[in-house]
Amino acid sequence: MAITPQATARFVLVPTILLTVVGYYGSILWTIGLSFTPSRILPVSRWAGLDMYERLLSTERWQVAYTNLFVFGGLYIGFCLAAGLLLAIALDQGVKGRSVYQTIFLYPIALSFIVTGLAWRWLLNPTTGLQDYVRSLGFESFSLDLLSSPERAIFTLVIAGVWHSAGLVMVILFAGLQSVDQEIWRAGRVDGIPRHRMYRHVVLPMLWPMVVTCLVLLGMNVVRSYDLVVALTGGGPGFSTDVPAKFIVDHYFERQSVGLASAAATLLLLTVVVLFALVGLLRRRGEAA
Amino acid sequence: MQQKNGARVGRAIALACGTALPAVTAAEEVEVIHWLVTGGESAAIQHVADKVEDLGTTWVELVPPDGGAGARALFTSRIGGGDPPGALFASVGKEAIDLGEQGILRDIRPFVEAEGLIDSVPAFALEIASLESGELYAVPLAFETQNFMWYSIPAFEAAGVEPPTGWGEFLAAAPALQEAGIIPIAVGAQPWQLNILHFSILTAEFGQDGFNALYRDQDPAMAESDAIVESFRILRELSVLADQGNSNRSWNDTLSLVAEGRAGLQVMGSWAGGELAAMGETYGTDWGCAMAGGDTWIVGTTGFMIPDLGQESTGQDDFVRALLDPATQTAFSIDKGSIPSRTDASTEGLSECSLKVAEGMAEGRGLPNPNALLSGDAAGQIGDLLMNFWADTSVTPESAAAQFADIILNDF
Numbered sequence: 001m002a003i004t005p006q007a008t009a010r011f012v013l014v015p016t017i018l019l020t021v022v023g024y025y026g027s028i029l030w031t032i033g034l035s036f037t038p039s040r041i042l043p044v045s046r047w048a049g050l051d052m053y054e055r056l057l058s059t060e061r062w063q064v065a066y067t068n069l070f071v072f073g074g075l076y077i078g079f080c081l082a083a084g085l086l087l088a089i090a091l092d093q094g095v096k097g098r099s100v101y102q103t104i105f106l107y108p109i110a111l112s113f114i115v116t117g118l119a120w121r122w123l124l125n126p127t128t129g130l131q132d133y134v135r136s137l138g139f140e141s142f143s144l145d146l147l148s149s150p151e152r153a154i155f156t157l158v159i160a161g162v163w164h165s166a167g168l169v170m171v172i173l174f175a176g177l178q179s180v181d182q183e184i185w186r187a188g189r190v191d192g193i194p195r196h197r198m199y200r201h202v203v204l205p206m207l208w209p210m211v212v213t214c215l216v217l218l219g220m221n222v223v224r225s226y227d228l229v230v231a232l233t234g235g236g237p238g239f240s241t242d243v244p245a246k247f248i249v250d251h252y253f254e255r256q257s258v259g260l261a262s263a264a265a266t267l268l269l270l271t272v273v274v275l276f277a278l279v280g281l282l283r284r285r286g287e288a289a
Numbered sequence: 290m291q292q293k294n295g296a297r298v299g300r301a302i303a304l305a306c307g308t309a310l311p312a313v314t315a316a317e318e319v320e321v322i323h324w325l326v327t328g329g330e331s332a333a334i335q336h337v338a339d340k341v342e343d344l345g346t347t348w349v350e351l352v353p354p355d356g357g358a359g360a361r362a363l364f365t366s367r368i369g370g371g372d373p374p375g376a377l378f379a380s381v382g383k384e385a386i387d388l389g390e391q392g393i394l395r396d397i398r399p400f401v402e403a404e405g406l407i408d409s410v411p412a413f414a415l416e417i418a419s420l421e422s423g424e425l426y427a428v429p430l431a432f433e434t435q436n437f438m439w440y441s442i443p444a445f446e447a448a449g450v451e452p453p454t455g456w457g458e459f460l461a462a463a464p465a466l467q468e469a470g471i472i473p474i475a476v477g478a479q480p481w482q483l484n485i486l487h488f489s490i491l492t493a494e495f496g497q498d499g500f501n502a503l504y505r506d507q508d509p510a511m512a513e514s515d516a517i518v519e520s521f522r523i524l525r526e527l528s529v530l531a532d533q534g535n536s537n538r539s540w541n542d543t544l545s546l547v548a549e550g551r552a553g554l555q556v557m558g559s560w561a562g563g564e565l566a567a568m569g570e571t572y573g574t575d576w577g578c579a580m581a582g583g584d585t586w587i588v589g590t591t592g593f594m595i596p597d598l599g600q601e602s603t604g605q606d607d608f609v610r611a612l613l614d615p616a617t618q619t620a621f622s623i624d625k626g627s628i629p630s631r632t633d634a635s636t637e638g639l640s641e642c643s644l645k646v647a648e649g650m651a652e653g654r655g656l657p658n659p660n661a662l663l664s665g666d667a668a669g670q671i672g673d674l675l676m677n678f679w680a681d682t683s684v685t686p687e688s689a690a691a692q693f694a695d696i697i698l699n700d701f
Contacts, residue, residue, distance in 0.1 A: 040666065041387050042365070061673050127472070127534030127546070148533045150680050234479055234537030238680030239673055253358045255669035256384070 028269065035262035043258055052263035062264060065235075065242040068154060069271070072243065073222035075158045076165075080218055081211065083162060084169025089199065091170070092177040102174075105167040113164065117231025120160040121147070150240035153233050157225075157241055160232055165221060169214045176210040177203065212283045219279065223272055244268045317604035318347035321593070322364055323378035324356045325625075329563060333624035337430075340611035346604045349375075368393055373596035375605045381427040381590040382661025385418040388594065389426035395597040397609060398425035406613035409633040411650060414590045416505075417661040428595060428612050431627035432588035434646045435658055436489035438581040439561050440554040441547045442574060444471045452554070455582045456493055456523050459554075463530050466553045475552035476531040477543035478679050480672030486527070486556045487675055488659050491520040493582025497656060500585070503697065504662040512694035521678065521686035521693070528679050536680070544568075547576065556581045558589070562642050563626040578642040586649045589658040591627060667700035 038048040056062050087105055091098055108116065123129050124147045131144040146156045180203055188198045204211075226245040229235055235242040244264060251261035319341060325334040338348040351374060353359030364377045373393070379385065388394050398419070401407045407415060410429055418427035440452045445462075448469040453459035463473040476486065492500050495516040502511040532552070535543070544561050546552035548568045555561070565576050572578075580586065593612060598605060611617055618629035623638045628647045636647045649655060660668045671693065678689045 040664070041384065042391065060677075121537065125534040125538065127532045128542070129534070145533050148536050153536070232537070236478055236676055236680060237536045238677040240680065250669065251666075253361070254665065256387075256665035257669070260666075 031262045032266050032269075034258060035266045037259050037262075039258035039262070041256035041258070048259065052259045053267075056260060056263045056267070061239045061242055062244075062247055064239055065244050065247045066267075068241060068243050069222065069268075071154055072157055072161070072225065073219070075155075076161045076222060077215065077218045079158060079162045080165050080169050081214060083166040084214065085173055087166065087170040088173035088177055091174050102171070105170055107167065108164045109168045111164065113225075113228040114231045116160050116164045117228045120156065120163075121232050124156055147233065148237060150237045153237055153241045157228060157232060161221070161225070161228060164228075165218060168217065172210055172214055173207060176207040180206060209283070212279065215279055215282070216276075219275065223268070317345070317602065317607070318349050319375035319602070319604035319608040320349045320351060321376045321378070321608065322351045322353070322360050322374050323593075324352060324360050325378065326352060329624050329626065333621045336617050336620040336624070337608075337611050340614055340617045341608055344607040344610060346607040368596065373598055375598070375602070376593040376595050376608055379427065379592065379594045380658070380661065381414065381418045381429050381592045381594075382658070383417070383664055385427040385594050386420060387664075389418075389420065389424060393596060394426040395595045395605075396424040396426065397428060397595050398423060400606065401425070401428070401609065401613065404610065406610070407631075409631045410613075411630075411632065411653070411655050413655065413657045414588075414630055417590065417657045418592075426594060427592050428609055429590045429592040429630040430612050431591045431618065431622050431625060431630055432646070432650065432655070433591055433627050434559040434643075435485050435587045435589055436492065436556065436581040436583075437559060437561065437642065438489075438554050438556055438579045439544065439547055439565065440577055440579065441550045441552065442577055443550040444469075444547075444553045447471065447550070448553070452577060452579060454579060456490055460523070460526055463553075467530075471550075472532045472546060472552040473530040473554075474527055475543045475546040475555040476527065476535045477538040477540050478531075478535045478676065479537060479539070480669075480676055482540055482543075482557070483675040483679055484660070484668070484672055485558060487520065487524055487671075488587065489556050489581040489583075490523050491517070492585055492587055492656065494520050494523075496583060497585050497654070500656050500659075504659045507698055507700070509694075509698060512697050513691075517693060518686050518690040521689045524675075524678065525682070525686055528682070550575075559626055559628075559643065559646070562640060572641060578645070580645075580649075585654050585656050586646050587656050587658060588628075588646070588650070590630065590661065591625075592630070663697075664700055667696050670696045 034043055035052055036048060036050070037044055037046055038051065087101075091101060095101065111119075124144065126132065126143075126145045126148055129144075131142060134142040134144075146152045146159075184202065185198070188202065193202075224245055225243050226249060229241060229243050229246050233241040235246055245268070248261050248264045248268065251257045251264065255261075323334060325331055334350075338350070341348045351363065353363050360377065364374065367374050385394065389396070414429040414432070415425055418429075419425045438453075442452070444466065445452050448462070448465040448471055450462040450465045453462055459473075466473040476482065491503075495503070495511075495514070499511055499514075499516060502508040503517075532546075540555075540557055540561070541564055543552075543555055544557065544564055545568065547555050548565055548570050562572075562578060566572070570576050593608075595605060595609065613631065615629070615631055615634035618631055618634045619636070619638065621627075622629050622643070626640065626643065628636070628639060628643050628650065632647075632651045636644060639647060663671070674689060674692050674696065678684050
């Protein structure tokens with residue numbers, strides 16, 4: 001019997017597929033299973049029903065962390081898209097020294113979130129950072145204490161996050177703008193349509209798939225926004241800037257509370273699945289349009 | 290060609306067999322998982338390694354790149370794979386009891402008692418890793434003091450007040466410090482740092498008996514006593530006295546405020562002493578150390594958990610002998626900035642601050658780190674409670690104390 005190229009290809013892929021199914025989906029199932037057990041330091045297989053979920057949902061820290069996922073996520077994605085788009089349009093206007101600006105705005109993305117967080121933490125620390133410096137210049141009443149206020153500290157995360165990621169959005173959207181056919185612009189000019197209306201009604205809808213790509217990339221940053229939080233606020237003051245990823249890591253690895261952490265991880269997974277299904281819908285809408 | 294290949298295969302088979310058979314002639318070895326990698330720490334563990342080699346056992350160290358979390362992951366996977374390592378570096382405490390109860394660790398008591406190695410180790414350091422029926426699951430190597438008060442001598446001189454010896458005294462002196470433009474107390478608001486501050490205050494408030502009643506015996510009368518409310522009241526006053534920049538500040542950034550004389554004092558463990566010296570500050574003229582209130586030292590016990598290998602192992606035995614060798618302990622502690630777990634080990638060469646602790650320990654004025662008596666889960670919940678209390682002034686000391694009691698009493 002002759003072996004077809006397709007059969008060979010399938011055969012070669014078997015290890016990869018097995019690895020993905022067992023290593024990835026297997027781990028997910030295992031985590032979901034653990035969330036129904038009272039596991040502490042090591043996994044146990046005793047059934048505990050929804051106990052861990054009940055405890056989780058009544059934990060104030062989880063409520064704060066879960067809410068922050070949406071507060072931080074919404075603001076971060078919104079501002080990143082807005083800032084990135086404006087920067088891309090500015091570049092598209094043909095400013096002088098374009099590549100210099102491009103490098104400057106893209107540079108932060110080369111830094112890890114840990115470095116970003118640390119840098120902003122030092123800048124924003126009222127006792128030793130910017131506030132102290134400006135006061136030492138003689139402006140005694142200058143106040144910049146975002147980091148020490150439980151209500152406002154979440155915005156420091158947004159600021160640092162946008163500073164970090166807006167450049168990425170800029171580059172992706174700028175590439176999109178560059179690929180827009182010059183004929184379309186010419187047609188617009190012939191019809192006498194103002195530039196801003198061209199952007200809003202013609203060019204941007206054409207960029208829709210790229211916006212969705214940015215959305216997905218930024219969305220993943222939000223879900224795994226562990227390192228930024230750890231480096232910048234540590235979840236504080238109090239636990240006002242906690243996020244689900246940090247809650248989960250703390251409970252798995254520091255508190256030896258495997259059951260509770262698994263329940264939290266499962267809820268986070270559910271949330272992500274729902275959100276990404278929504279993004280999928282958006283993408284399809286874009287394609288249909 | 291054929292023959293050559295045959296010979297190669299033969300050698301490979303011989304090699305495979307050789308590794309499969311127990312190495313009878315080779316020296317015994319012990320595999321040790323630890324993460325003592327910074328300058329002083331790695332010099333310290335080297336003393337243990339040298340002693341192990343002196344006893345005739347090969348020292349094999351497994352050092353994960355990502356510290357404690359990585360070590361625990363490595364340990365868990367080795368246990369899961371049926372190939373336990375010889376020892377795991379750990380803070381001695383409830384984790385050892387948990388793992389011991391699951392049959393993963395070796396009861397080390399018969400061996401160390403037979404060799405007379407633990408006679409001078411303070412009882413609490415053994416109790417925190419023992420079952421009530423006596424099984425001992427971890428070997429204490431050194432003590433890290435938790436409740437030190439590191440103060441800036443120039444700061445207190447500028448304010449014209451004496452460095453305090455208790456919390457009442459400190460609160461009385463705080464306005465003078467503030468008037469002199471000095472931050473009375475430098476705090477880094479991270480869970481573990483607030484925890485050290487809180488249990489230092491708590492222990493100063495209710496002493497050794499209260500400590501044991503609360504953390505060890507989980508006595509409801511103690512958990513609901515006024516001393517707990519008072520400790521939160523003091524903590525609330527401190528949260529007002531601390532500077533704005535305390536949120537998520539690392540302990541060494543916080544310490545530099547003391548080193549620069551911008552802050553009066555910081556409550557932090559013994560490791561801060563080495564850091565102050567490393568910052569180029571001189572003990573006695575720039576900074577001093579004292580107990581953070583009360584008369585009892587709270588010490589974290591550093592040591593090793595000893596897995597059950599399922600068979601006799603001279604390598605593992607030699608390792609335990611090295612850990613509890615008085616001279617090795619002293620050498621380790623000098624480099625690590627800790628104090629030996631054996632109170633009969635020489636204290637020559639220890640720093641002035643360490644000597645104060647060693648003296649107290651020899652007099653029986655020592656207590657374990659409360660975290661060693663709590664599950665990781667409960668310790669974490671207390672961290673959350675403290676973080677929230679510290680940042681949110683609308684939480685009253687009474688309600689914080691009630692939540693605190695709740696966590697302690699529900700821990701198992």
